[in-house]
Amino acid sequence: MDKRILGLILAALLLGAPLLACSQEQPLGEKVETTACVTCHANLVVCTNLDQDRSYWESTVKRMVGKGMDITEEEEKAVVDYLSGLEPGSEPVCK
């Protein structure tokens, strides 16, 4: 194979690697919110409540689990941590 082509492939792989690593580093709470919470309703209902405190999110997430949301205890805690730390209007919950 042409050395230049090999060089290009190598460069593409090297440039792509940090992007891949980045997507894997999405915080667990954010991942749960953007995948599990949107299966029943739009993010908008979450977005409009971002000014709420931790106890609101603890009880709300528990209620969502009661409605059939299937997440582990670790994911539940992560999403509560995530949502109680977000400023109103934060992306990707609000966009």
Ligand code: HEC
């Ligand atoms: C199994 C379906 C389901 C999943 C998954 C789900 N919800 Fe809900 N959610 C509902 C329904 C249905 C409502 C409508 C209000 C009601 O019935 O109490 C709702 C309403 C809400 C509301 C509106 C305010 C309120 O108190 O009713 C918020 C905020 C909310 N959900 C947050 C979340 C978050 C955060 C997640 C992910 C951790 C989530 N939901 C996942 C079903 C779900």
